[in-house]
Amino acid sequence: MNSKRINRYIAELASMVLALIVLSPFVLVIFNSAKKSADIVISPVAPPLNWGQMLINMQNVINNQNFSYWKSFASSLFITVVTLVLLTVFSCMAAWVLVRNKTKWSGIIFMIFVAAMVIPFQVVMLPLLSTFREISSFTGIKLLSSYVGIIFAYLGFGGSMSVFILHGFIKGIPKELEEAAWIDGCSPEGTFFRVVFPLLKPVQMTILILNGIWIWNDYLLPSLMLGLNGRIKTLPVAVSSFVGSYVKQWDLILTAAFLAMIPIIILFLFAQRQIIQGMVEGAIK
Amino acid sequence: MEQNVRRVISILFVLFGVFSVIYALYLDIFDKDAGGRGILLIGGIFIIILGTYLLPSKKHTTIINVLFLLPLLAAFAITVIIPFICGIFYSFTNWNGIKFTEFVGLANYIEMFSSPDYLYSLLITFIFTILNMLSVNLAAFALALLCTSKVRGRNFYRAAFFLPNLIGGIVLGYVWQFIFNKVFTSFIAGSLSMLTDPNLALAAILIVSTWQYAGYIMMIYVTGLQGVPKDIIEASGVDGASGFKSLIKIKVPMIANTFTVCIFLTLVNSFKQFDLNFAITNGAPSRILGMKAIASTEFLALNIYNTAIAKNQYAQGQTKAVVFFIILAIVSLTQVSIGKKKEVEL
Numbered sequence: 001m002n003s004k005r006i007n008r009y010i011a012e013l014a015s016m017v018l019a020l021i022v023l024s025p026f027v028l029v030i031f032n033s034a035k036k037s038a039d040i041v042i043s044p045v046a047p048p049l050n051w052g053q054m055l056i057n058m059q060n061v062i063n064n065q066n067f068s069y070w071k072s073f074a075s076s077l078f079i080t081v082v083t084l085v086l087l088t089v090f091s092c093m094a095a096w097v098l099v100r101n102k103t104k105w106s107g108i109i110f111m112i113f114v115a116a117m118v119i120p121f122q123v124v125m126l127p128l129l130s131t132f133r134e135i136s137s138f139t140g141i142k143l144l145s146s147y148v149g150i151i152f153a154y155l156g157f158g159g160s161m162s163v164f165i166l167h168g169f170i171k172g173i174p175k176e177l178e179e180a181a182w183i184d185g186c187s188p189e190g191t192f193f194r195v196v197f198p199l200l201k202p203v204q205m206t207i208l209i210l211n212g213i214w215i216w217n218d219y220l221l222p223s224l225m226l227g228l229n230g231r232i233k234t235l236p237v238a239v240s241s242f243v244g245s246y247v248k249q250w251d252l253i254l255t256a257a258f259l260a261m262i263p264i265i266i267l268f269l270f271a272q273r274q275i276i277q278g279m280v281e282g283a284i285k
Numbered sequence: 286m287e288q289n290v291r292r293v294i295s296i297l298f299v300l301f302g303v304f305s306v307i308y309a310l311y312l313d314i315f316d317k318d319a320g321g322r323g324i325l326l327i328g329g330i331f332i333i334i335l336g337t338y339l340l341p342s343k344k345h346t347t348i349i350n351v352l353f354l355l356p357l358l359a360a361f362a363i364t365v366i367i368p369f370i371c372g373i374f375y376s377f378t379n380w381n382g383i384k385f386t387e388f389v390g391l392a393n394y395i396e397m398f399s400s401p402d403y404l405y406s407l408l409i410t411f412i413f414t415i416l417n418m419l420s421v422n423l424a425a426f427a428l429a430l431l432c433t434s435k436v437r438g439r440n441f442y443r444a445a446f447f448l449p450n451l452i453g454g455i456v457l458g459y460v461w462q463f464i465f466n467k468v469f470t471s472f473i474a475g476s477l478s479m480l481t482d483p484n485l486a487l488a489a490i491l492i493v494s495t496w497q498y499a500g501y502i503m504m505i506y507v508t509g510l511q512g513v514p515k516d517i518i519e520a521s522g523v524d525g526a527s528g529f530k531s532l533i534k535i536k537v538p539m540i541a542n543t544f545t546v547c548i549f550l551t552l553v554n555s556f557k558q559f560d561l562n563f564a565i566t567n568g569a570p571s572r573i574l575g576m577k578a579i580a581s582t583e584f585l586a587l588n589i590y591n592t593a594i595a596k597n598q599y600a601q602g603q604t605k606a607v608v609f610f611i612i613l614a615i616v617s618l619t620q621v622s623i624g625k626k627k628e629v630e631l
Binding site: 007008011012014015018019022023025026028029032040043044045086090091093094096097098101109112113116118119120122123124125126127128129130131133135138139140141142152153155156157159160163187188189192213216217218219220224236239240243250253254257260261264265268272275276279280283284 | 309312313321322323326327345346349350353354356357358360361362363364365366367368369371372375382383428431432434435436437438441442443444445446447448449450451452453454455456457459460461463464467468471496500501504505508528546550557559560563564586589590593594599602603606607609610613614617
């Protein structure tokens with residue numbers, strides 16, 4: 001009994017120490033974004049003397065031309081939200097058709113979606129740029145450095161995994177519900193939007209979280225499609241572009257990093273359980 | 286009667302849409318600078334879709350099926366499938382990112398495998414992948430055991446360990462660059478940053494990657510461990526098994542499947558590591574190998590990016606990307622076949 005109690009104390013202590021270590025980089029970011037450059041040189045770990053400095057740093061960073069926080073934040077938010085809405089609706093529609101129609105074609109299309117999950121972004125990124133450039137010059141629709149293009153690209157890249165997850169879930173929904181709606185004279189599209197779509201809520205949550213976190217944090221795709229100093233910038237691109245122009249000015253860089261982290265940390269505080277659950281479920285499937 | 290009116294209207298829609306698309310294509314081909322051709326094209330396609338949707342027909346279900354598949358499939362084909370096929374094709378040409386003039390056969394592949402910086406990058410990526418897989422899984426499993434024990438405030442710890450995973454690798458990479466360059470060096474006065482030594486720089490990326498990723502893998506282990514029935518553990522306790530013994534003999538074998546999932550997940554993600562690599566070291570420092578300076582911490586993903594974007598060698602970068610894909614495909618196929626074997630055993 002006694003050794004059990006000791007074990008428990010060790011576990012408590014270990015958890016506390018580990019949590020402290022894991023969270024310490026965040027603490028350092030907060031501390032140092034409230035210091036002047038000279039104070040960081042004196043001690044990068046000491047708590048700041050004057051928290052008011054954080055506001056001054058933030059003002060410097062927010063209005064900086066390379067960072068333009070509010071604009072980048074709005075761009076990131078717009079791209080993420082629009083993609084998520086379209087992706088959820090479109091992938092539910094596609095997955096439903098693929099599950100409910102057992103033909104040779106639906107099998108082949110689903111197989112392609114699944115196989116494409118193996119394709120890493122690196123192998124398509126260069127031809128993607130040239131394909132988009134060709135389409136733009138041919139049709140006159142601007143796809144590079146435009147919202148339309150990047151949202152379209154995210155739809156394509158998020159599609160295969162979303163369809164895969166939804167496919168597994170829809171298979172488990174009894175067909176009788178849809179047949180009942182069908183007998184009552186409901187059209188197929190009515191059946192889908194009134195009966196099936198609301199039933200998919202739990203998986204839709206998984207898809208929203210999985211894709212949302214990925215799109216929000218993605219760097220490579222927006223940096224290639226929008227450019228580092230383009231008209232539209234997402235937050236990660238803005239941070240990178242800011243770091244590139246303010247090399248070694250750690251007080252400002254850390255303030256920028258802190259500002260970039262705030263939105264997602266706030267979101268995590270409110271929807272902790274759903275976020276963890278969504279990301280884990282996505283991985284297991 | 287009403288049916289006929291609807292039919293006429295929908296056919297008119299389709300015809301109008303087709304006309305609009307054809308006119309847009311005409312402008313595209315013969316008059317490159319005409320404004321509004323994009324809107325004409327997209328609008329035409331929408332009107333065709335609307336027309337076919339309204340068309341009263343016995344094949345309405347089939348029409349809906351096609352219309353439902355179309356948006357996602359179009360985006361998927363244009364952003365993934367077409368560039369993928371083009372990409373494999375380009376790796377056999379002298380493509381410069383815009384156009385190609387001749388086939389070069391396997392020349393890109395031969396050049397790639399005879400360039401020391403690529404071979405070094407391949408090797409260092411494999412080393413990093415294996416080490417990172419081990420360290421992430423060991424840390425994650427240990428954390429999972431802590432978070433499923435009776436520790437007070439378990440939920441807080443889970444959230445705390447998970448948090449780094451939510452922030453993008455680019456932002457975290459810059460933060461850690463600060464920690465390695467300014468914070469760690471301030472502990473021992475006059476010491477050099479870890480990022481200036483090739484081996485220590487690799488260790489630095491390993492530390493950050495484990496820090497960022499372990500919380501995520503931990504949650505998968507937690508889910509697995511919670512699936513182990515409590516009565517089995519209690520029964521083993523009654524039979525006199527110690528906590529450690531029941532862990533090795535019962536818990537670990539029962540979540541073997543979770544181990545497989547986590548190991549492959551970390552293998553694939555470590556192999557694809559780009560953001561941290563880019564933000565922390567960007568390949569630096571260089572190492573002298575055979576009279577030549579080679580970026581010592583440039584993993585494959587970064588190597589591809591730098592070859593194409595920084596050095597402007599698109600065909601070479603694309604060739605490296607194709608090999609990158611082949612390696613990942615082999616890993617995934619291995620995982621699938623292991624999963625199938627397990628199913629047979631069950």
